[in-house]
Amino acid sequence: MEITAETSPNVTVVSISGTVDSGTAGALATSLREHAGNGGSHLVADLAGVDYMSSAGLRALLETVKEARQRGGDLRRAGVQPNVLRVLDLSGFTKILKVFPDVAAAAASFPA
Amino acid sequence: MEITAETSPNVTVVSISGTVDSGTAGALATSLREHAGNGGSHLVADLAGVDYMSSAGLRALLETVKEARQRGGDLRRAGVQPNVLRVLDLSGFTKILKVFPDVAAAAASFPA
Amino acid sequence: MSGVTTPGTLEAIQAFVVDGCRRAGADDATGFDLRLAVDEACTNVAMHGYAGAGPGPIGVVLESDGTWIRVTITDRGVSFRPERVEPPDLAAEAERRPLGGLGWHLIRQMTDEIEYHSDSDSGNRLVLGRRIKP
Amino acid sequence: MSGVTTPGTLEAIQAFVVDGCRRAGADDATGFDLRLAVDEACTNVAMHGYAGAGPGPIGVVLESDGTWIRVTITDRGVSFRPERVEPPDLAAEAERRPLGGLGWHLIRQMTDEIEYHSDSDSGNRLVLGRRIKP
Ligand SMILES: Nc1ncnc2c1ncn2[C@@H]1O[C@H](COP(=O)(O)OP(=O)(O)O)[C@@H](O)[C@H]1O
Numbered sequence A, B: 001m002e003i004t005a006e007t008s009p010n011v012t013v014v015s016i017s018g019t020v021d022s023g024t025a026g027a028l029a030t031s032l033r034e035h036a037g038n039g040g041s042h043l044v045a046d047l048a049g050v051d052y053m054s055s056a057g058l059r060a061l062l063e064t065v066k067e068a069r070q071r072g073g074d075l076r077r078a079g080v081q082p083n084v085l086r087v088l089d090l091s092g093f094t095k096i097l098k099v100f101p102d103v104a105a106a107a108a109s110f111p112a
Numbered sequence C, D: 001m002s003g004v005t006t007p008g009t010l011e012a013i014q015a016f017v018v019d020g021c022r023r024a025g026a027d028d029a030t031g032f033d034l035r036l037a038v039d040e041a042c043t044n045v046a047m048h049g050y051a052g053a054g055p056g057p058i059g060v061v062l063e064s065d066g067t068w069i070r071v072t073i074t075d076r077g078v079s080f081r082p083e084r085v086e087p088p089d090l091a092a093e094a095e096r097r098p099l100g101g102l103g104w105h106l107i108r109q110m111t112d113e114i115e116y117h118s119d120s121d122s123g124n125r126l127v128l129g130r131r132i133k134p
C-alpha cells in the first residue's frame, strides 16, 4: 500500500493505492487520523489505485468518517475500482462515504 | 426487460432483468408506481438480472423512491451486476437506495 | 449505422456499439461504458434534438485504431451547448434530487474525449472517444 | 500452504489464493472474492483464534474440480460458532455503525458454501466453497 497526501488550506486529498488489508490498514488509519486534524477535517480519499480492500480497510475509513464529522468535516471519496466498489457496496459504505466523479469535484464539495 | 413482482402483506419485491433504457424505463416506472401503492409502500428492487441501465432507469428508480417515501415507505435494493453498480455509484444512487445483501434481508428490513 | 430516432433504432444502436467495441478488442466493461455514453447522447437527440418535430435522422459511426475507439453521432435536430450542461449534485438527498439531468454526467464519466460541432449546413456532430489501451 | 499467523503469512495466503483461482480457470472477480473471504477468515484466526497466545499455526488448502473452488483453512486456536455471528445493520448511519464486525458478513457474501467443524483432537477446520461454473 502507498499513501500520498496533498493538503491545501481547505482540504486534504489522500490518494491510496495497492493492497489495504489487516497488515496495512493500521498505517492507513494513522495517516488519515493525522490529516483529520487539518484543513477543517475536509478529507477526500482517492481510491482509484486500490486493487484490494478487506474489512480492515473499511474499519479505517469508518473511523476517519466518524472523527472528521465530529470535527464538523467529512471524508468523501472519488475513484474506485469495480471489485473494491462491490466491497464498499456490500458493506453499506457506498451510503456512508459521499461519492464524487473525480477528486476535483470532491474537493470542491466542501464549504470554503 | 422483464419485471416480476411478488407481493406479501408487508412488502413487494420487484425483480427486474434485461435492459433498462429509454425504451423500457417507462414500463418500469409504471409498474413500480402501481406497487408503491401496496404493502405500505415497502418496495424491494432486485436488480441482479439487470445487465444494462441508462439514466432513464435511474429516473424511474428515483421517482419511485420519492413516491414511496412520501407514503412513509421506501424502495430498497438487493442484487446488482458490477457494471450497473458503477452507474448507480457514479450517479449518487448508491447513497439514495439502501442496499441489502439479498432480497430476504431487504424485505425483512421494513417494519411489520 | 443510420436510421430515425425511434425506440427500435436506439436499441439497434446499443447493439451496434457493443459489437463494435468487441471487434476493436475492448473488454466488456469498456463496451458497457461506450454503449451507455452513445445511448445517452442518441436518446437526447430523440428527446430534445427532435422534440416536437417527431423522429428525425441520426447517424452513428464507430472507428478504432486499436488504442482509441471513437463514435461519431450526427443529427439534424436543434443545436445546443453540451459544455453548458451543469453537473448534478450527487451528494443531495433523494428528496432534493431532480428527475433527469444525469445523461450528460454519465457521458462525461464514460468517455475520455468529447467533441461537439454544429452548423446550419452540416447539422450536429458529436464525437465520443474512449482510450482502450495505455 | 501453511505457516504461522503473521502479517507476512496473511499476505502470502492472499497471493496463494489468487494464483490458485487463476489456475482453476476462475475470472478475476471470482479470484478477488475468494481472496477476500479467505483473508477475512485467516485474519480472524490471527486476531481472535490466537488472541493473546501470539502467532499460531494455520494451514490453507485450495482444491478445484473445474466447477467449484474449495479452500480449507485449519488452525489450533479457540473454537467458535460462525453461525452465531450476527449480520451488520447496513442501513445504519455512519455515526451508529460499530468499528469492525464486517468480516463474516463479507465471507458470506463472497462464498456459496460454508462448512465449519471443530474438535479438541483435530482443531478447527473451515471450508469456503465458491461455484465457478453453472
Ligand atoms: N441533443 C440535444 N439537443 C438539444 N438539447 C439537448 C440535447 N442533449 C441535451 N440537451 C439539453 O441538455 C439537458 C441535459 O441533458 P441530460 O444531462 O442528458 O439530462 P436530461 O436529458 O435527463 O435532461 C437537457 O435537458 C436538454 O435541455
Ligand SMILES: Nc1ncnc2c1ncn2[C@@H]1O[C@H](COP(=O)(O)OP(=O)(O)O)[C@@H](O)[C@H]1O
Binding pocket: A055, D040, D044, D045, D048, D049, D050, D077, D078, D079, D080, D085, D099, D100, D101, D102, D103, D104, D105
Ligand atoms: N477464528 C475465530 N476464532 C474465535 N472467534 C472468532 C473467530 N472468527 C471470528 N470470531 C468472532 O466473531 C466475531 C465477528 O467476526 P467478524 O465478523 O470477522 O468481525 P470482527 O473480526 O471485525 O469482529 C469476532 O469479533 C470474534 O468474536
